[in-house]
Amino acid sequence: MAIDTGVRERTVEDYKSDEKPTWCPGCGDFGVLNAVYRAMRVMNFEPHQVVAVSGIGCSSRIPYFISTYGFHTIHGRTMPVATGIHVARPDLKTLVFGGDGDAFAIGAGHFVHAMRRNLDLTYVVMDNAVYGLTKGQTSPTSGAGFNTLTTPQGNPEQALNPMLMAVASGATFVGRGFSAEPAKLADLIVEGIRHKGFSFIDVYSPCPTFNKINTFKTYKDLVAPLPAEHDPADAIQAMHYANSMDPLYLGVFHRREAPTFGDQVLAQHSGDESAREKVLQSLFNRFS
Numbered sequence: 001m002a003i004d005t006g007v008r009e010r011t012v013e014d015y016k017s018d019e020k021p022t023w024c025p026g027c028g029d030f031g032v033l034n035a036v037y038r039a040m041r042v043m044n045f046e047p048h049q050v051v052a053v054s055g056i057g058c059s060s061r062i063p064y065f066i067s068t069y070g071f072h073t074i075h076g077r078t079m080p081v082a083t084g085i086h087v088a089r090p091d092l093k094t095l096v097f098g099g100d101g102d103a104f105a106i107g108a109g110h111f112v113h114a115m116r117r118n119l120d121l122t123y124v125v126m127d128n129a130v131y132g133l134t135k136g137q138t139s140p141t142s143g144a145g146f147n148t149l150t151t152p153q154g155n156p157e158q159a160l161n162p163m164l165m166a167v168a169s170g171a172t173f174v175g176r177g178f179s180a181e182p183a184k185l186a187d188l189i190v191e192g193i194r195h196k197g198f199s200f201i202d203v204y205s206p207c208p209t210f211n212k213i214n215t216f217k218t219y220k221d222l223v224a225p226l227p228a229e230h231d232p233a234d235a236i237q238a239m240h241y242a243n244s245m246d247p248l249y250l251g252v253f254h255r256r257e258a259p260t261f262g263d264q265v266l267a268q269h270s271g272d273e274s275a276r277e278k279v280l281q282s283l284f285n286r287f288s
Protein backbone atom coordinates (compact mmCIF):
# COMPACT_ATOMS: atom_id res chain seq x y z
CA MET A 1 0.00 0.00 0.00
CA ALA A 2 1.32 3.48 -0.85
CA ILE A 3 2.17 5.53 2.22
CA ASP A 4 -0.15 8.51 2.68
CA THR A 5 1.89 11.73 2.94
CA GLY A 6 -1.07 14.15 3.29
CA VAL A 7 -0.76 16.31 6.44
CA ARG A 8 -3.98 16.38 8.53
CA GLU A 9 -5.43 15.25 11.84
CA ARG A 10 -4.94 11.49 11.93
CA THR A 11 -7.23 8.67 13.01
CA VAL A 12 -6.32 5.18 14.21
CA GLU A 13 -7.40 3.84 10.80
CA ASP A 14 -4.56 5.78 9.15
CA TYR A 15 -2.01 3.54 10.85
CA LYS A 16 -3.59 0.21 9.92
CA SER A 17 -2.07 -1.51 6.91
CA ASP A 18 -3.98 -3.75 4.51
CA GLU A 19 -2.35 -6.81 6.10
CA LYS A 20 -4.50 -8.50 8.74
CA PRO A 21 -2.61 -9.86 11.77
CA THR A 22 -1.90 -13.57 11.49
CA TRP A 23 -1.58 -14.15 15.25
CA CYS A 24 -3.57 -16.95 16.96
CA PRO A 25 -6.99 -15.93 18.29
CA GLY A 26 -6.50 -14.56 21.82
CA CYS A 27 -2.81 -13.68 21.35
CA GLY A 28 -1.73 -10.79 23.59
CA ASP A 29 -0.01 -9.11 20.65
CA PHE A 30 -3.39 -7.86 19.35
CA GLY A 31 -3.67 -5.62 22.43
CA VAL A 32 -0.17 -4.28 21.88
CA LEU A 33 -0.90 -3.49 18.23
CA ASN A 34 -4.09 -1.73 19.28
CA ALA A 35 -2.09 0.35 21.79
CA VAL A 36 0.52 1.21 19.16
CA TYR A 37 -2.19 2.50 16.78
CA ARG A 38 -3.63 4.63 19.57
CA ALA A 39 -0.23 5.99 20.56
CA MET A 40 0.53 6.92 16.96
CA ARG A 41 -2.78 8.75 16.71
CA VAL A 42 -2.06 10.69 19.90
CA MET A 43 1.34 11.64 18.47
CA ASN A 44 -0.44 12.50 15.20
CA PHE A 45 2.53 11.02 13.35
CA GLU A 46 2.69 11.31 9.62
CA PRO A 47 3.02 7.64 8.57
CA HIS A 48 5.95 8.42 6.27
CA GLN A 49 7.88 9.88 9.21
CA VAL A 50 7.91 6.62 11.17
CA VAL A 51 9.92 3.39 10.79
CA ALA A 52 8.87 0.25 12.67
CA VAL A 53 11.79 -2.14 13.16
CA SER A 54 11.47 -5.70 14.44
CA GLY A 55 13.41 -8.96 14.72
CA ILE A 56 11.98 -12.44 14.21
CA GLY A 57 9.13 -14.00 16.16
CA CYS A 58 5.34 -13.87 16.18
CA SER A 59 5.51 -10.43 17.81
CA SER A 60 8.09 -9.26 15.30
CA ARG A 61 5.51 -9.46 12.52
CA ILE A 62 4.08 -6.19 13.80
CA PRO A 63 5.61 -3.88 11.13
CA TYR A 64 3.45 -5.63 8.50
CA PHE A 65 0.33 -4.45 10.28
CA ILE A 66 1.35 -0.80 10.68
CA SER A 67 1.10 1.54 7.71
CA THR A 68 4.55 3.16 8.08
CA TYR A 69 7.96 2.25 6.80
CA GLY A 70 9.00 -1.08 8.28
CA PHE A 71 12.03 -3.28 8.60
CA HIS A 72 11.56 -6.95 9.60
CA THR A 73 15.18 -7.77 10.34
CA ILE A 74 16.80 -10.97 11.61
CA HIS A 75 16.43 -12.63 14.99
CA GLY A 76 18.01 -10.57 17.78
CA ARG A 77 19.38 -7.85 15.50
CA THR A 78 16.74 -5.18 15.86
CA MET A 79 19.01 -2.84 17.75
CA PRO A 80 21.90 -2.71 15.25
CA VAL A 81 19.43 -2.08 12.42
CA ALA A 82 17.40 0.46 14.40
CA THR A 83 20.62 2.20 15.45
CA GLY A 84 21.72 2.49 11.84
CA ILE A 85 18.36 3.88 10.73
CA HIS A 86 18.27 6.33 13.62
CA VAL A 87 21.82 7.58 13.06
CA ALA A 88 21.34 7.96 9.30
CA ARG A 89 17.83 9.43 9.52
CA PRO A 90 17.33 11.13 12.90
CA ASP A 91 14.41 13.04 11.36
CA LEU A 92 12.41 9.77 11.28
CA LYS A 93 10.82 8.33 14.44
CA THR A 94 12.22 4.85 14.87
CA LEU A 95 10.03 2.48 16.90
CA VAL A 96 11.49 -0.91 17.74
CA PHE A 97 9.54 -4.10 18.49
CA GLY A 98 10.28 -7.70 19.37
CA GLY A 99 9.63 -10.66 21.61
CA ASP A 100 11.38 -11.58 24.85
CA GLY A 101 13.52 -14.15 23.02
CA ASP A 102 14.52 -11.61 20.40
CA ALA A 103 15.30 -8.96 23.02
CA PHE A 104 16.70 -10.81 26.02
CA ALA A 105 18.26 -13.99 24.59
CA ILE A 106 19.95 -13.62 21.19
CA GLY A 107 19.57 -9.82 21.30
CA ALA A 108 20.64 -9.30 24.92
CA GLY A 109 24.04 -7.81 24.16
CA HIS A 110 22.63 -5.29 21.70
CA PHE A 111 19.85 -4.40 24.13
CA VAL A 112 22.30 -3.51 26.92
CA HIS A 113 24.50 -1.34 24.72
CA ALA A 114 21.58 0.53 23.14
CA MET A 115 20.47 1.51 26.65
CA ARG A 116 23.97 2.43 27.74
CA ARG A 117 24.31 4.70 24.68
CA ASN A 118 20.96 6.36 25.36
CA LEU A 119 19.95 6.19 21.72
CA ASP A 120 16.73 8.16 21.18
CA LEU A 121 14.65 5.05 20.39
CA THR A 122 11.50 3.48 21.81
CA TYR A 123 11.68 -0.27 22.30
CA VAL A 124 8.44 -2.18 22.95
CA VAL A 125 9.02 -5.79 23.95
CA MET A 126 6.01 -8.10 23.68
CA ASP A 127 6.88 -10.38 26.55
CA ASN A 128 5.04 -13.72 26.58
CA ALA A 129 7.75 -15.61 28.49
CA VAL A 130 8.04 -18.21 25.73
CA TYR A 131 9.30 -18.65 22.16
CA GLY A 132 5.99 -18.50 20.29
CA LEU A 133 7.03 -18.70 16.64
CA THR A 134 9.16 -21.81 17.13
CA LYS A 135 6.35 -23.51 19.03
CA GLY A 136 6.95 -23.13 22.70
CA GLN A 137 10.50 -23.35 24.02
CA THR A 138 11.56 -21.53 27.21
CA SER A 139 12.71 -17.94 26.87
CA PRO A 140 14.83 -15.89 29.31
CA THR A 141 11.66 -14.63 31.03
CA SER A 142 10.11 -18.11 31.43
CA GLY A 143 9.72 -19.06 35.06
CA ALA A 144 11.74 -21.80 36.75
CA GLY A 145 9.97 -25.15 36.44
CA PHE A 146 8.18 -24.18 33.20
CA ASN A 147 7.44 -27.42 31.38
CA THR A 148 7.97 -27.43 27.60
CA LEU A 149 9.00 -29.94 24.92
CA THR A 150 12.62 -28.89 25.44
CA THR A 151 12.35 -28.78 29.24
CA PRO A 152 10.20 -31.88 29.94
CA GLN A 153 11.38 -31.97 33.55
CA GLY A 154 10.77 -28.27 34.03
CA ASN A 155 12.91 -25.21 33.28
CA PRO A 156 16.07 -25.50 35.41
CA GLU A 157 16.88 -21.77 34.97
CA GLN A 158 15.71 -18.69 36.87
CA ALA A 159 13.82 -16.02 34.92
CA LEU A 160 15.69 -12.89 33.93
CA ASN A 161 14.17 -9.61 35.15
CA PRO A 162 14.21 -7.21 32.18
CA MET A 163 13.15 -4.23 34.28
CA LEU A 164 16.14 -4.58 36.61
CA MET A 165 18.37 -5.15 33.61
CA ALA A 166 17.12 -1.97 31.93
CA VAL A 167 17.56 0.29 34.96
CA ALA A 168 21.00 -1.18 35.68
CA SER A 169 22.06 -0.76 32.04
CA GLY A 170 21.31 2.94 32.04
CA ALA A 171 17.97 3.14 30.18
CA THR A 172 16.60 6.62 30.79
CA PHE A 173 12.95 5.52 30.56
CA VAL A 174 11.74 2.14 31.82
CA GLY A 175 8.06 1.19 31.88
CA ARG A 176 5.84 -1.87 31.95
CA GLY A 177 2.36 -2.39 30.52
CA PHE A 178 -0.18 -5.17 29.98
CA SER A 179 -1.77 -5.99 26.64
CA ALA A 180 -5.18 -6.44 28.30
CA GLU A 181 -5.06 -2.71 29.14
CA PRO A 182 -4.43 -1.15 25.70
CA ALA A 183 -5.55 2.37 26.65
CA LYS A 184 -3.07 2.54 29.55
CA LEU A 185 -0.44 0.86 27.41
CA ALA A 186 -0.99 3.48 24.68
CA ASP A 187 -0.40 6.25 27.26
CA LEU A 188 2.80 4.53 28.35
CA ILE A 189 4.02 4.22 24.76
CA VAL A 190 3.26 7.90 24.17
CA GLU A 191 5.31 8.80 27.26
CA GLY A 192 8.13 6.62 25.99
CA ILE A 193 8.06 8.21 22.55
CA ARG A 194 8.03 11.72 24.03
CA HIS A 195 10.99 10.91 26.23
CA LYS A 196 14.28 12.12 24.78
CA GLY A 197 16.57 9.10 25.02
CA PHE A 198 16.16 5.35 25.18
CA SER A 199 12.69 4.27 26.29
CA PHE A 200 12.15 0.62 27.11
CA ILE A 201 8.63 -0.70 27.57
CA ASP A 202 8.14 -4.32 28.59
CA VAL A 203 4.61 -5.56 27.93
CA TYR A 204 2.98 -8.62 29.41
CA SER A 205 1.53 -10.05 26.21
CA PRO A 206 0.38 -13.64 26.85
CA CYS A 207 0.73 -16.50 24.36
CA PRO A 208 -2.36 -18.65 25.02
CA THR A 209 -1.12 -21.29 22.57
CA PHE A 210 2.24 -22.18 24.14
CA ASN A 211 2.32 -20.67 27.61
CA LYS A 212 -0.35 -21.92 29.99
CA ILE A 213 1.46 -20.39 33.00
CA ASN A 214 1.83 -16.70 32.11
CA THR A 215 -1.81 -16.24 31.09
CA PHE A 216 -4.14 -13.22 31.01
CA LYS A 217 -5.65 -14.51 34.25
CA THR A 218 -2.24 -14.90 35.90
CA TYR A 219 -1.43 -11.28 35.16
CA LYS A 220 -4.92 -9.93 35.92
CA ASP A 221 -4.60 -11.41 39.41
CA LEU A 222 -1.14 -9.95 39.98
CA VAL A 223 -0.80 -6.58 38.25
CA ALA A 224 -1.17 -3.27 40.07
CA PRO A 225 -0.27 0.31 39.21
CA LEU A 226 2.94 1.63 40.75
CA PRO A 227 2.26 3.46 44.01
CA ALA A 228 1.41 7.14 43.44
CA GLU A 229 4.29 8.22 45.70
CA HIS A 230 6.88 6.43 43.52
CA ASP A 231 9.43 8.90 42.18
CA PRO A 232 10.61 7.57 38.77
CA ALA A 233 13.84 9.60 39.10
CA ASP A 234 14.85 7.31 41.96
CA ALA A 235 16.61 4.36 40.28
CA ILE A 236 16.96 2.38 43.51
CA GLN A 237 13.25 2.68 44.26
CA ALA A 238 12.52 1.70 40.64
CA MET A 239 14.59 -1.46 41.12
CA HIS A 240 12.80 -2.18 44.37
CA TYR A 241 9.43 -2.13 42.58
CA ALA A 242 10.86 -4.04 39.61
CA ASN A 243 11.91 -6.79 42.00
CA SER A 244 8.37 -7.34 43.26
CA MET A 245 6.66 -10.50 42.01
CA ASP A 246 3.38 -9.83 43.85
CA PRO A 247 2.13 -7.40 42.86
CA LEU A 248 3.62 -7.05 39.42
CA TYR A 249 3.72 -3.30 39.01
CA LEU A 250 2.75 -1.45 35.87
CA GLY A 251 3.64 2.11 34.85
CA VAL A 252 6.75 4.27 34.60
CA PHE A 253 9.40 2.75 36.86
CA HIS A 254 12.28 4.99 35.92
CA ARG A 255 12.78 8.23 34.04
CA ARG A 256 15.71 10.62 34.01
CA GLU A 257 17.27 13.16 31.70
CA ALA A 258 20.67 12.47 30.18
CA PRO A 259 22.45 13.44 26.95
CA THR A 260 21.53 11.12 24.10
CA PHE A 261 24.04 9.37 21.85
CA GLY A 262 23.26 12.01 19.20
CA ASP A 263 23.90 14.86 21.68
CA GLN A 264 27.25 13.38 22.65
CA VAL A 265 28.40 12.90 19.07
CA LEU A 266 27.27 16.40 18.12
CA ALA A 267 29.19 17.86 21.07
CA GLN A 268 32.33 16.12 19.80
CA HIS A 269 31.86 18.05 16.55
CA SER A 270 31.32 21.38 18.31
CA GLY A 271 27.62 21.36 17.50
CA ASP A 272 28.24 21.23 13.73
CA GLU A 273 25.00 19.61 12.41
CA SER A 274 26.61 18.94 9.03
CA ALA A 275 29.28 16.71 10.64
CA ARG A 276 26.89 13.75 10.67
CA GLU A 277 26.30 14.11 6.91
CA LYS A 278 30.04 14.34 6.23
CA VAL A 279 30.86 11.25 8.29
CA LEU A 280 28.03 9.27 6.66
CA GLN A 281 29.04 10.43 3.18
CA SER A 282 32.64 9.34 3.73
CA LEU A 283 31.37 5.93 4.88
CA PHE A 284 29.10 5.59 1.86
CA ASN A 285 32.00 6.57 -0.42
CA ARG A 286 34.23 3.97 1.20
CA PHE A 287 31.73 1.13 0.66
CA SER A 288 30.25 2.15 -2.72
Ligand SMILES: Cc1ncc(C[n+]2csc(CCOP(=O)(O)OP(=O)(O)O)c2C)c(N)n1
Nearest residue numbers: 056057058059075099100101102131132133
Ligand atom coordinates in the same frame (compact mmCIF):
# COMPACT_ATOMS: atom_id res chain seq x y z
C1 LIG B 1 19.64 -16.60 14.20
C2 LIG B 1 18.36 -17.31 14.50
N1 LIG B 1 18.31 -18.14 15.53
C3 LIG B 1 17.15 -18.77 15.83
C4 LIG B 1 16.03 -18.57 15.06
C5 LIG B 1 14.76 -19.32 15.38
N2 LIG B 1 13.81 -18.45 16.04
C6 LIG B 1 12.89 -17.75 15.35
S1 LIG B 1 11.89 -16.84 16.32
C7 LIG B 1 12.65 -17.44 17.71
C8 LIG B 1 12.20 -17.04 19.08
C9 LIG B 1 10.86 -16.41 19.11
O1 LIG B 1 10.54 -16.00 20.42
P1 LIG B 1 10.33 -14.48 20.77
O2 LIG B 1 11.43 -13.64 20.27
O3 LIG B 1 10.10 -14.40 22.24
O4 LIG B 1 9.04 -14.06 19.96
P2 LIG B 1 7.55 -14.63 19.96
O5 LIG B 1 7.49 -15.59 18.80
O6 LIG B 1 7.31 -15.32 21.27
O7 LIG B 1 6.72 -13.43 19.76
C10 LIG B 1 13.68 -18.32 17.39
C11 LIG B 1 14.53 -19.00 18.40
C12 LIG B 1 16.14 -17.67 13.96
N3 LIG B 1 15.09 -17.37 13.20
N4 LIG B 1 17.31 -17.06 13.73
Ligand code: SF4
Nearest residue numbers: 023024027058132207
Ligand atom coordinates in the same frame (compact mmCIF):
# COMPACT_ATOMS: atom_id res chain seq x y z
S1 SF4 C 1 2.00 -18.81 19.01
FE1 SF4 C 1 1.60 -17.52 20.81
S2 SF4 C 1 2.75 -15.61 20.42
FE2 SF4 C 1 2.53 -16.72 18.48
S3 SF4 C 1 0.70 -15.84 17.53
FE3 SF4 C 1 0.09 -17.70 18.63
S4 SF4 C 1 -0.57 -16.95 20.65
FE4 SF4 C 1 0.65 -15.30 19.72
